[in-house]
Amino acid sequence: xxxxxxxxxxxxxxxxxxxxxxxxxxxDLSVGATASAAAVVAVWLSPHGAVVALLGALAVGLAxxxxxxxxxxxxxxxxIIVTLGMASVVSAIDLGVSGGRNLSVSNGQLSNxxxxxxxxxxxxxxxxxxxxxxxxxxxxxxxxxRHLALAGDNExxxxxxxxxxxxxxxxxxxxxxxxxxxxxxxxxTYVGNLNFTVEASTALPAIAxxxxxxxxxxxxxxxxxxxxxxAVLLGYFDNVLLVLGLSPYQEEIxxxxxxxxxxxxxxxxxxxxxxxxxxx
Amino acid sequence: xxxxxxxxxxxxxxxxxxxxxLLIAYVVGGAVAPAMFSTESIRSxxxxxxxxxxxxxxxxxxxxxxxxxxxxxxxxxxxxxVFARTLDAGAPLAIAIIVALLVSALCGLINGLCVTRLxxxxxIVTLGSSFSIYGLALAVSSGVIVSLTDFxxxxxxANYWFGFVTPELLIFLVLVGAxxxxxxxxxWGRALYAAGxxxxxxxxxxxxxxxxxxxxxxLSAALAGAAGIILTIGLATGDPTVGSDTLxxxxxxxxxxxxxxxxxxxxxxxxxxxxVALMTLQIVxxxxxxxxxxxxxxxxLVVVLVGLGRFDIGGxxxxxxxxxxxxxxxxxxxxxxxxxxxxQTK
Numbered sequence: 001x002x003x004x005x006x007x008x009x010x011x012x013x014x015x016x017x018x019x020x021x022x023x024x025x026x027x028d029l030s031v032g033a034t035a036s037a038a039a040v041v042a043v044w045l046s047p048h049g050a051v052v053a054l055l056g057a058l059a060v061g062l063a064x065x066x067x068x069x070x071x072x073x074x075x076x077x078x079x080i081i082v083t084l085g086m087a088s089v090v091s092a093i094d095l096g097v098s099g100g101r102n103l104s105v106s107n108g109q110l111s112n113x114x115x116x117x118x119x120x121x122x123x124x125x126x127x128x129x130x131x132x133x134x135x136x137x138x139x140x141x142x143x144x145x146r147h148l149a150l151a152g153d154n155e156x157x158x159x160x161x162x163x164x165x166x167x168x169x170x171x172x173x174x175x176x177x178x179x180x181x182x183x184x185x186x187x188x189t190y191v192g193n194l195n196f197t198v199e200a201s202t203a204l205p206a207i208a209x210x211x212x213x214x215x216x217x218x219x220x221x222x223x224x225x226x227x228x229x230x231a232v233l234l235g236y237f238d239n240v241l242l243v244l245g246l247s248p249y250q251e252e253i254x255x256x257x258x259x260x261x262x263x264x265x266x267x268x269x270x271x272x273x274x275x276x277x278x279x280x
Numbered sequence: 281x282x283x284x285x286x287x288x289x290x291x292x293x294x295x296x297x298x299x300x301x302l303l304i305a306y307v308v309g310g311a312v313a314p315a316m317f318s319t320e321s322i323r324s325x326x327x328x329x330x331x332x333x334x335x336x337x338x339x340x341x342x343x344x345x346x347x348x349x350x351x352x353x354x355x356x357x358x359x360x361x362v363f364a365r366t367l368d369a370g371a372p373l374a375i376a377i378i379v380a381l382l383v384s385a386l387c388g389l390i391n392g393l394c395v396t397r398l399x400x401x402x403x404i405v406t407l408g409s410s411f412s413i414y415g416l417a418l419a420v421s422s423g424v425i426v427s428l429t430d431f432x433x434x435x436x437x438a439n440y441w442f443g444f445v446t447p448e449l450l451i452f453l454v455l456v457g458a459x460x461x462x463x464x465x466x467x468w469g470r471a472l473y474a475a476g477x478x479x480x481x482x483x484x485x486x487x488x489x490x491x492x493x494x495x496x497x498x499l500s501a502a503l504a505g506a507a508g509i510i511l512t513i514g515l516a517t518g519d520p521t522v523g524s525d526t527l528x529x530x531x532x533x534x535x536x537x538x539x540x541x542x543x544x545x546x547x548x549x550x551x552x553x554x555x556v557a558l559m560t561l562q563i564v565x566x567x568x569x570x571x572x573x574x575x576x577x578x579x580x581l582v583v584v585l586v587g588l589g590r591f592d593i594g595g596x597x598x599x600x601x602x603x604x605x606x607x608x609x610x611x612x613x614x615x616x617x618x619x620x621x622x623x624q625t626k
Contacts, residue, residue: 088580
């Protein structure tokens, strides 16, 4: 159970990445910084209640997502480079505004959410699962979901067929940032003392979860909840490594190699001997 | 009458952007903080920017061949830690340098093999390997910063000539010159541009593209390793957590210097100057502020800006106002109506 609790924020981040990947834009490297900033805002707003804190967190996500979307969809930016830069920008703003202090979650609604259990399962886990599954169902039924997948599969063809590719890209990055912010919010509910540097480099574990869940880097395929599955698998895998006695450093080594291996295998299985060449 | 060619190179002027930007950055920086022109400042600028510039020229090689290496920061950290550990274990300086460089080159080799043989996209490979290599650096250093005790050549290193020519600067110039010559003239260098400009055409022409890319990864890793060694000597400590800021500045510096993210363009010397220009900007910023965030913010902003592609504001606004579709889309709509088959819910 504690594994699920630790995995919940990463799962939210992975789901966000899923939208970007399905759209075919490879990934969003600013998820960690966004989650961190959102967590700080949520904690700061926590005296006003859990809902206000959530709104604040989502506002952070919306802002970051809009900037990312603008740079990538409208200004034709390279997703990897732009989000790499944005990670630093968001992190710097976060540090500047919060002053780098340690913030502690006040005993209020927010931490109540973090400590409640429903039928033995921590509430944050349930909330995350519900949100991800709902988003995924909505994605598979709604037009915006189909447009995202089509644009990711073949951008030019989608454009000709009438899909507003720019809008889909913008939506993908906004969704990603909002899910990251949501992940930060979830983290804020149960972390007692929020140290500012809440893993700003959580981009890789998030991407690892998404890829492990079966979403192709090249876009067009997959559903958001695959990422949830991948993140949970990764979480249990990490736990197994810990139980086996690996130090956190050795775990990192294994995780990095795992990502490469998984991507290689999934590409190999999907495309056979000829692996598709990306721009990077 | 033959026109007098003022400039022998056939490369576009934007390739040499880095020199211009460095000049501007230095002049503006000097105007804002006149202390910049003192020899002490130049010396510290050199010390501060050599590691980043070395990583930048390595990253430039990778970008020219249309790949991306996100693990150079990690390699820098690992190299520094390995160097420090080897020295502490009693090895002579030359051996420690060789060991650290070999380890770095090995990382580059693994990166390159995953990209060329496994065919996995270089961004994923280097994202994963950066994680692993940082883990390795932490493991080697057991999580702590390794201090250099009893380091021999410290006296020699404190020398400088003509006010600002330090040994570091000399080593840096030699390395940059060597790489620039190789990339500019040698066969491997030309293959870099060919493979980066049009990968498939290069393959069809029979160029040894795989070997070229592999060598690029090894070289950039070795350069990052050298940067790590220099940084460790400068700080007298091997830190397993450094590198991510350096990597960011290196990528931004290279692109500022004219290297295109899409590949096939750019010059090594210009990339180095672009990196130094960015470092100059950071120093100027830090002289006016105590907090670290303005530098991080500005570097991040620069990275975002250099990552933007070609866009036409006039065209965007016009199309938005007129609601005009592109011709192929119009033809499709005339034939099939708006929407597409997948939209029909019946």
